[in-house]
Every structure is written in C-alpha cells, then in structure tokens.
Amino acid sequence: MQPEYADDKRPAAHSPRAAMLLSLIPGLGQLYNRRYIKGLLMLFFSICLAIALPVPLANGIAGLITLGSDPEIDDSRTLMVEGLLSLIVIVLLAGFYVFNLRDARRDAMNISRGVRIASVRQAFQDSWQHGFPYFIIIPTFIMLVMIVIFPLIFMISLAFTDYSLYNSPPAHLLHWVGFENFKELFTEPLWAKSLLAVLSWTVVWTLLATTLQIALGLFLAVMVNDSRVRFKKLIRTVFILPWAVPSFMTILVLSAMFNDTFGALNVDILSHFGVSIPWLTDPTWARVAIILVQIWLGFPYVFTLFTGVLQSISREWYEAADVDGGTRWNKFRHITFPHLMYATAPLLIMQYAYNFNNFNIIYLFNKGGPPVPGQNSGATDILISWVYSLTFSENSNYKMAAVISIIMGIVVAGFALYQFRRTRSFREEGMY
Amino acid sequence: MGRKFKSRLEVAGIYLVVLVMFAVILYPLLWAAGISLNTGTSLFSAKMIPDNASLDNYRWLFTNPRSDYKIWYRNTVIVALITSVCAVSLVALVGYVISRFRFAGRKYGIYTFLLLQMFPVIMGMVAIYLLFNLVHLLDTFAGLIILYVIGGLPMNVFLVKGYMDTIPRELDESATMDGAGHLRVFFRILLPLSRPILAVVALFTFMAPFMDFLTPRIILRSQEKYTLALGLYNFVNDAFSNNYTIFAAGAILIALPIAVIFIFLQKFLISGLADGATKG
Numbered sequence: 052m053q054p055e056y057a058d059d060k061r062p063a064a065h066s067p068r069a070a071m072l073l074s075l076i077p078g079l080g081q082l083y084n085r086r087y088i089k090g091l092l093m094l095f096f097s098i099c100l101a102i103a104l105p106v107p108l109a110n111g112i113a114g115l116i117t118l119g120s121d122p123e124i125d126d127s128r129t130l131m132v133e134g135l136l137s138l139i140v141i142v143l144l145a146g147f148y149v150f151n152l153r154d155a156r157r158d159a160m161n162i163s164r165g166v167r168i169a170s171v172r173q174a175f176q177d178s179w180q181h182g183f184p185y186f187i188i189i190p191t192f193i194m195l196v197m198i199v200i201f202p203l204i205f206m207i208s209l210a211f212t213d214y215s216l217y218n219s220p221p222a223h224l225l226h227w228v229g230f231e232n233f234k235e236l237f238t239e240p241l242w243a244k245s246l247l248a249v250l251s252w253t254v255v256w257t258l259l260a261t262t263l264q265i266a267l268g269l270f271l272a273v274m275v276n277d278s279r280v281r282f283k284k285l286i287r288t289v290f291i292l293p294w295a296v297p298s299f300m301t302i303l304v305l306s307a308m309f310n311d312t313f314g315a316l317n318v319d320i321l322s323h324f325g326v327s328i329p330w331l332t333d334p335t336w337a338r339v340a341i342i343l344v345q346i347w348l349g350f351p352y353v354f355t356l357f358t359g360v361l362q363s364i365s366r367e368w369y370e371a372a373d374v375d376g377g378t379r380w381n382k383f384r385h386i387t388f389p390h391l392m393y394a395t396a397p398l399l400i401m402q403y404a405y406n407f408n409n410f411n412i413i414y415l416f417n418k419g420g421p422p423v424p425g426q427n428s429g430a431t432d433i434l435i436s437w438v439y440s441l442t443f444s445e446n447s448n449y450k451m452a453a454v455i456s457i458i459m460g461i462v463v464a465g466f467a468l469y470q471f472r473r474t475r476s477f478r479e480e481g482m483y
Numbered sequence: 484m485g486r487k488f489k490s491r492l493e494v495a496g497i498y499l500v501v502l503v504m505f506a507v508i509l510y511p512l513l514w515a516a517g518i519s520l521n522t523g524t525s526l527f528s529a530k531m532i533p534d535n536a537s538l539d540n541y542r543w544l545f546t547n548p549r550s551d552y553k554i555w556y557r558n559t560v561i562v563a564l565i566t567s568v569c570a571v572s573l574v575a576l577v578g579y580v581i582s583r584f585r586f587a588g589r590k591y592g593i594y595t596f597l598l599l600q601m602f603p604v605i606m607g608m609v610a611i612y613l614l615f616n617l618v619h620l621l622d623t624f625a626g627l628i629i630l631y632v633i634g635g636l637p638m639n640v641f642l643v644k645g646y647m648d649t650i651p652r653e654l655d656e657s658a659t660m661d662g663a664g665h666l667r668v669f670f671r672i673l674l675p676l677s678r679p680i681l682a683v684v685a686l687f688t689f690m691a692p693f694m695d696f697l698t699p700r701i702i703l704r705s706q707e708k709y710t711l712a713l714g715l716y717n718f719v720n721d722a723f724s725n726n727y728t729i730f731a732a733g734a735i736l737i738a739l740p741i742a743v744i745f746i747f748l749q750k751f752l753i754s755g756l757a758d759g760a761t762k763g
Contacts, residue, residue: 128613129613129617132610132613132614132617133617150587179664179665180665183580183584183665184580184584184586184589185586187576187577187580188577188580188581188586188592191573191577191636192592194629194633195599195633195636195637197614197633198611198629198630198633198634199599199602199607199633199634199637200599201607201610201614202606202607202608202609202610202611202614203602203606203607203610204610205607205609205610205613206606206607206609206610209609271500271504274497274500274501275497275501277494277497279490279493279494279497280494280497280498280501286501288746289504289505289508289509290504290508291745291746291749292508292509292512292742292746293508294745295741295742295745295746295749296512296738296741296742297690297693297694297737297738297741298694299694299695299696299712299716300515300715300734300737300738301511301512303716303719303730303734304511304512304514304515304731304734305511307526307727308511308514310526313526315514315531319531347507347508347511355749404601408603410603410605410697411697435603435605435606438605438606439605442608442609449609452609453609456606459606460602460606463601463602463603464598464601466601467597467598467601470597470601
C-alpha cells in the first residue's frame with residue numbers, strides 16, 4: 052500500500068499531453084503550464100488572427116485557384132500575387148502553430164520533471180536570452196521571403212499559366228494550363244530550335260569565356276611575379292583597371308568601339324589592313340567579340356587572386372626543386388599550378404556560375420543580337436538574357452520566360468549544390 | 484654569357500607582353516576619355532583625339548537646363564547612403580546571430596541563404612514589379628532601397644558570418660561571464676572586431692546603385708527620380724549615336740572616383756572577399 056506516495060507525486064501528474072491538447076488553441080497550454088503572460092499574449096494574438104485572417108486567406112486561395120471569373124473586375128495577376136502571399140502566410144502560421152505545440156509540451160515536461168517555474172520577471176529575462184536570435188532572424192526571414200523567395204515562386208507559377216502579350220490582364224483572364232508551355236517549348240519548331248541554340252551557346256559561352264579569362268589571368272600573374280620584373284606595383288595597378296572601372300560603362304564603351312560602321316576598331320585599326328569585320332551583325336563575329344570583351348573584363352579578378360596566392364607559396368619548395376635539378380616547367384607543373392588551384396578552385400568555379408548568369412555583358416553589348424532567322428532568340432543570347440527579352444520586349448511572352456527561368460534555376464541549383472558540398476558545414480557539423 | 488643573354492631576352496619578352504596588355508587595357512579607357520572631349524554629340528563624327536578639344540560636354544551636364552545630371556547624382560547618393568547604412572546594420576546583426584547562436588532552423592537557414600545568393604534578381608522581376616505595384620512602392624526610392632538591402636542580404640550575411648566565425652569565441656564568452664548581455668557583446672566586441680569586413684559590405688552596397696541600371700529601370704518611372712546609371716544608359720539607349728559624347732563625359736565622372744577608391748582599397752577588398760568566400 053502506498054497511498055501517501057501518490058499524493059507526494061501530484062505535481063508529476065502535470066501532463067505534457069494535456070498541455071499539447073490544450074494548446075490546440077494557442078495560449079491555453081501555456082496557461083496550463085502557469086506561464087501566464089506568455090499564455091495570455093498568445094491567446095490574445097491567436098484570437099485576433101482567428102477573427103481577422105480566415106476570410107482574406109480563403110479569398111486569396113480561392114482567387115489563386117480560379118484566377119478570377121470576370122475580366123471587368125478581376126485582375127488575374129493581382130489574384131495570383133494575393134493568393135501566393137496567402138499561401139506563404141498560411142505556411143508561416145502553420146510553423147508558429149507547431150512551435151506553439153512543442154513549446155507547451157516542453158514546458159509541461161520541464162514542470163513534470165520538477166523544474167521550478169520561473170517567476171514572471173525571470174521569464175521575461177529568459178525569453179530575451181533565448182529568444183534573442185529569433186527576434187532578429189524571424190523579421191529578416193519574412194522580408195527575405197517577400198523580396199526573394201516569393202518572386203521565385205511567382206515565376207514558377209507563371210510557367211503553368213497562359214500569360215502572354217495576347218492574353219494579358221487586365222483585358223483577359225489567365226488560366227492554369229498545366230505542362231502545356233513545357234510541351235510547346237520542346238516540340239514547337241520555333242521554340243525548340245531557339246532553345247537548343249541558346250542552351251548550346253550558353254554552355255559554350257560559360258566554358259570558353261571563363262576558361263580563357265582564367266588562363267590569361269594565370270599567364271600574366273606568373274609572368275609578373277618573376278623576380279626579375281620591376282615596376283610590379285605599376286603593372287598590377289594597370290592590370291586591375293578593367294575590374295576597377297564599373298563594367299556597366301566599359302561594356303557600353305566597348306560596344307561602341309566594336310560598332311561595324313563607325314566603331315574605332317574597324318575605322319582606326321583594322322582599316323589599315325584593309326579589313327572590316329561585322330562585329331555586331333554577324334553571329335559568329337558577335338560571339339567572338341563578346342568573348343573577347345569578357346576576357347578583358349574578367350581577367351583582372353583572376354590575376355589578383357593568383358598574385359595573392361603566388362606570394363604566399365614558400366620559397367623552400369622551389370629551392371628543393373632546384374636541388375633536384377627541376378626545370379622551370381616542372382616547377383610550374385608540380386608546385387605553382389597545384390598550389391594555385393588548391394587555394395582558388397571554389398572561387399574559380401564561382402566564376403563559371405557568374406558568367407552563366409552574366410546578364411550585363413550580353414544585354415549591354417548587343418542586346419543578345421544579332422537576330423537569327425527562324426528563331427526568337429538572338430545569336431548571343433544566353434538563358435538569362437533570353438528570359439529578360441521575352442519578359443520586357445514589345446511582344447512579351449511571360450509564360451515562356453517563366454518556363455525558361457525554371458530550366459535556368461535547375462542549373463543554378465546545381466552550382467549551389469556544389470557550394471553546399473564544399474562548405475565545412477557538410478563535413479564538420481561542429482563548426483556550425 | 485649565353486645564359487645571361489637568355490635571361491635578358493626572357494625579361495624583355497615579359498615586358499613586351501606587359502606593354503601589349505597595357506595597350507589593350509588603356510585603349511578603350513583613353514578612347515572614352517577622348518570621345519568625351521569632342522564638341523559634336525554624335526559618335527559618327529567623334530574622334531579619339533578631337534580636333535578642338537573642349538569640356539563642353541561636362542559643362543552641359545551641370546549647367547544645361549535640359550540636363551538632369553545633378554538631380555540624378557543627388558538621387559544616387561541618397562539611395563546609396565541609405566542602402567549602405569541599412570545594409571551594414573542589418574547584415575552585422577544577422578551575421579552575429581548566425582555566427583554565435585544555436586537556434587531552431589539555423590542549419591536550414593544557412594542552406595537557404597547559400598541557395599538564394601545564387602539566384603539572379605532578374606528571375607523574379609515580374610513578381611517584384613507586380614508586388615511593388617500592389618503596395619505602392621513603384622517609382623519610389625524606398626522600393627529601390629528595400630530591393631538593394633534585402634536582395635544583397637544573403638551574400639553579405641555570408642561574408643560577415645564567415646568573418647565573425649574567425650573571431651575567437653572566448654572573447655564574447657568571457658564578456659558574457661562578466662554579465663554582458665547580447666547587445667552589449669555585439670556592440671562592444673563583435674562590431675569593432677569585424678570592422679574590416681563591414682567596411683567591405685558598406686563599400687559594395689554603396690557602389691551598387693552607381694553601377695546598376697537594371698533594378699532602377701524596373702522600379703523607377705519618372706525621369707526626375709532616375710539614378711545615374713539609368714539616366715546615362717538612356718542617353719545611349721534612346722538614340723545611339725546622338726548623345727554619345729555626353730554619355731562618355733557623364734560616365735567618366737562616375738568611373739573616376741569609383742576606380743580611384745577601388746585601387747586604393749584593393750588589398751583590403753580582395754583579402755576581405757577571399758576570407759569571406761573561403762571560410763564560409
């Protein structure tokens with residue numbers, strides 16, 4: 052017989068399960084846990100939200116599903132924006148709700164284990180202590196969701212609608228069309244041909260322009276680093292100029308210099324040799340020109356990066372190689388080059404990602420042109436500039452721009468995956 | 484003798500390559516400078532070494548009643564200053580929290596940041612336009628500033644977090660022992676110690692509005708609200724050959740200070756960037 056025992060243990064009967072069940076209405080579980088201020092605040096806010104939100108949220112979701120019924124009243128785009136925002140709000144609220152349930156359970160478990168409940172004052176300090184990161188992160192995260200994540204979701208959604216110049220709000224309503232646009236992109240000859248051309252040029256451009264700018268940067272860095280060369284500081288300062296001057300301006304200047312009829316390159320230099328090259332109107336020459344310009348713009352970054360690493364390679368390595376009678380080429384191949392690559396590989400890979408998305412040079416240099424017959428993309432268009440011109444040119448085709456964005460996003464996510472793997476977080480969990 | 488000769492020949496070869504590179508680098512820059520001194524406005528008649536050089540174009544930018552250059556300059560400086568101050572404050576605080584605190588969702592938060600910094604702004608522009616239209620932020624500086632601050636947030640937070648990770652934890656732990664609160668630790672210890680990387684962030688966010696023409700092109704509508712880059716771009720874009728010399732003059736006035744700052748701070752910038760990038 053142990054009746055007194057049970058009486059003694061009464062506080063232990065405080066049930067986490069009951070706290071969680073009560074917290075189905077946020078705040079009640081906290082009150083049950085005797086966290087009065089927290090409980091009242093949560094109860095108050097959840098009642099407010101319960102009164103204010105359901106109707107607009109339901110309307111938002113309904114609008115997202117139907118995209119409007121009467122073009123006189125409804126603007127499908129606004130309905131989509133509101134609908135997606137409602138969706139995001141619902142997800143966020145669901146997150147808070149789960150948080151509330153777990154919070155009630157955790158507190159109840161603490162109580163049943165006999166942890167003393169904090170006084171109100173203590174609780175206040177506690178919430179500042181433990182809540183501090185949340186006070187900073189949650190508002191930031193919400194802003195990030197609005198400005199960065201929401202637009203991406205919206206773009207993805209557009210790919211499944213029939214939004215184009217001929218069917219654009221406010222005169223028309225939009226409709227969900229499933230994978231219709233994807234099918235059109237891959238099967239319609241005009242689109243399929245353009246897509247193939249743009250995709251292959253994007254790959255060639257990314258690989259060629261980036262590799263060449265790295266090669267030039269490497270070549271120059273090794274040469275200037277030679278101990279016999281003087282005026283190093285002057286040389287390095289001039290070499291950094293193309294990076295220092297805003298590229299937005301230099302691209303426009305270079306574009307004018309490459310102009311077929313009155314550009315300085317044809318008029319002042321090549322005319323001496325009796326040639327005139329159609330830099331901006333011939334597809335192949337335009338591609339050559341744009342790669343040359345990118346090398347001009349991009350090598351200083353690589354050059355500076357390599358110069359920094361070269362100065363940090365210990366002399367002893369080379370002295371040891373001298374003792375072994377290593378040739379210069381051997382020293383480069385077995386000491387310099389591996390050092391450079393080891394120290395900078397992640398940054399160099401990111402240069403490839405950067406050029407893959409290098410909208411500025413393509414658009415400012417020649418707006419993706421020259422145009423190619425039988426295609427709705429220009430000869431130098433890469434994916435991102437194609438998306439831009441499909442979105443903002445006279446015959447906008449938003450749905451297709453959205454579909455191509457998704458393809459682009461997949462490639463970008465691939466680069467990001469590489470980033471994930473190389474960060475220490477993956478290997479050394481303790482660092483984070 | 485033969486060896487010495489060979490060595491001299493090599494050095495001469497290196498100098499030759501350097502000289503060729505000098506020519507290739509400086510030619511476009513000097514050409515732009517020369518064009519800006521021409522008296523006519525069209526590119527067709529402009530020469531790199533003008534027959535009668537004058538500063539007319541520069542004068543036109545500042546004195547002609549049809550020129551909005553001064554207004555654009557003011558707009559850009561306002562936007563750049565506010566962006567820079569807001570970005571640095573926010574980034575420092577968020578970087579501090581991510582670097583020093585363990586909280587629910589932290590790991591996935593970091594992954595989200597990493598992923599987001601890869602996506603170009605262009606992909607979401609249609610949505611941003613519609614969203615800003617809905618909340619009346621189109622054609623306002625506030626809209627532009629919000630985009631710059633939040634859009635650049637993932638990348639900048641990464642730089643700062645990476646840098647703060649290298650500051651020994653013992654410093655703030657001992658301060659906490661002495662009874663310092665979170666904000667005190669932040670203001671007294673981490674903020675001063677991470678000044679170098681914050682300076683990099685401040686400079687980059689300050690310079691971005693001077694160089695970016697795309698975001699203002701989507702957000703801003705009225706000409707008196709243009710920033711420099713957008714205004715200058717329209718000089719070239721509206722009628723290619725007509726305002727080219729004025730564009731060149733206006734561009735040089737922006738490029739010069741930026742290039743000078745960049746060259747003075749290059750060591751600083753590069754080490755900061757490389758640190759943040761490799762230690763992320």
